[in-house]
Amino acid sequence: xxxxxxxxxxxxxxxxxxxxxxxxxxxxxxxxxxxxxxxxxxxxxxxxxxxxxxxxxxxxxxxxxxxxxxxxxxxxxxxxxxxxxxxxxxxxxxxxxxxxxxxxxxxxxxxxxxxxxxxxxxxxxxxxxxxxxxxxxxxxxxxxxxxxxxxxxxxxxxxxxxxxxxxxxxxxxxxxxxxxxxxxxxxxxxx
Amino acid sequence: xxxxxxxxxxxxxxxxxxxxxxxxxxxxxxxxxxxxxxxxxxxxxxxxxxxxxxxxxxxxxxxxxxxxxxxxxxxxxxxxxxxxxxxxxxxxxxxxxxxxxxxxxxxxxxxxxxxxxxxxxxxxxxxxxxxxxxxxxxxxxxxxxxxxxxxxxxxxxxxxxxxxxxxxxxxxxxxxxxxxxxxxxxxxxxxxxxxxxxxxxxxxxxxxxxxxxxxx
Ligand SMILES: [Zn+2]
Numbered sequence: 055x056x057x058x059x060x061x062x063x064x065x066x067x068x069x070x071x072x073x074x075x076x077x078x079x080x081x082x083x084x085x086x087x088x089x090x091x092x093x094x095x096x097x098x099x100x101x102x103x104x105x106x107x108x109x110x111x112x113x114x115x116x117x118x119x120x121x122x123x124x125x126x127x128x129x130x131x132x133x134x135x136x137x138x139x140x141x142x143x144x145x146x147x148x149x150x151x152x153x154x155x156x157x158x159x160x161x162x163x164x165x166x167x168x169x170x171x172x173x174x175x176x177x178x179x180x181x182x183x184x185x186x187x188x189x190x191x192x193x194x195x196x197x198x199x200x201x202x203x204x205x206x207x208x209x210x211x212x213x214x215x216x217x218x219x220x221x222x223x224x225x226x227x228x229x230x231x232x233x234x235x236x237x238x239x240x241x242x243x244x245x
Numbered sequence: 246x247x248x249x250x251x252x253x254x255x256x257x258x259x260x261x262x263x264x265x266x267x268x269x270x271x272x273x274x275x276x277x278x279x280x281x282x283x284x285x286x287x288x289x290x291x292x293x294x295x296x297x298x299x300x301x302x303x304x305x306x307x308x309x310x311x312x313x314x315x316x317x318x319x320x321x322x323x324x325x326x327x328x329x330x331x332x333x334x335x336x337x338x339x340x341x342x343x344x345x346x347x348x349x350x351x352x353x354x355x356x357x358x359x360x361x362x363x364x365x366x367x368x369x370x371x372x373x374x375x376x377x378x379x380x381x382x383x384x385x386x387x388x389x390x391x392x393x394x395x396x397x398x399x400x401x402x403x404x405x406x407x408x409x410x411x412x413x414x415x416x417x418x419x420x421x422x423x424x425x426x427x428x429x430x431x432x433x434x435x436x437x438x439x440x441x442x443x444x445x446x447x448x449x450x451x452x453x454x455x456x457x458x459x460x461x
């Protein structure tokens with residue numbers, strides 16, 4: 055209806071998460087330490103808190119948070135903004151570190167699907183996924199306290215799998231569909 | 246890829262995303278997701294919840310020299326060369342399963358469990374166990390024990406259970422309440438990856454439980 059107004063809203067809205075994507079891009083392409091420092095300042099304290107909530111003491115959490123950030127540096131080329139926000143990607147690295155360090159288990163991971171080296175992320179898809187991720191964050195914050203706590207505890211590794219109820223009431227359908235389409239495009243490109 | 250009809254449950258995908266599944270179940274989930282883009286996308290949406298939880302989490306201050314220490318680690322352990330995507334001949338087993346077997350089908354060290362059924366137990370943590378089963382076409386699959394949850398993922402051939410067919414990539418999720426007798430369909434021998442909650446009972450019972458089906 056109002057394409058200009060909508061486009062403007064999209065740009066403005068995209069700024070907060072798009073910033074992290076650009077910083078990861080700079081780490082990947084330029085080994086940019088300033089960009090890394092900005093990511094570190096934001097994510098390392100959250101990863102540390104996440105690990106302490108998962109049962110690590112302060113020293114171990116500090117150690118693991120540093121390792122998570124080292125992995126972010128080393129694997130920046132594997133980050134795909136069409137399939138995950140930076141926060142989601144950092145979460146998966148921190149989760150795997152937690153399983154390794156706290157549960158002392160291996161973590162079987164699915165086969166990696168990566169775009170060819172010449173692939174440029176689709177801007178519109180990237181922005182749409184960022185917006186949906188932010189929407190998800192707001193929906194999580196808006197949940198009734200006890201329900202939100204339960205989800206947080208599950209992701210901190212504080213619930214066993216039999217205690218987890220996957221019906222979260224969170225808007226996951228749009229994110230799922232968008233990632234599914236990205237996977238279809240990726241498969242098409244791989245042929 | 247497109248023929249998969251039996252998928253993982255939301256509970257399993259969310260538990261795997263949150264990092265709360267026993268290793269044996271995680272291996273089945275990772276192997277199915279390697280074959281199934283639908284579940285890969287569902288998994289990614291549950292991981293996005295983890296991203297939101299992390300993003301909203303309160304901060305915990307890092308120690309003062311933390312950034313410098315991290316940059317030093319990066320400098321001291323330079324990144325390995327970017328590993329090329331595995332482009333070897335596509336085998337029967339997706340990569341996560343190959344990691345546990347130490348190769349593809351030809352690397353499996355089978356042991357007979359009675360009759361013509363063979364298995365190999367893969368090394369995981371003890372809360373649950375996972376094994377590869379090789380069942381000749383037309384043979385009943387040994388009962389997994391009906392203690393707790395069991396996941397059965399087909400890698401080759403197919404089995405029939407409760408009027409449903411499970412082919413490559415399909416996963417059957419069964420609780421204690423399901424009385425069932427999966428039978429490998431005629432054609433290729435059936436190879437599946439089966440995880441269960443009840444490792445001790447399962448280990449001791451399998452030869453005996455197999456008797457009624459195998460006539461041994
Ligand atoms: Zn699936």
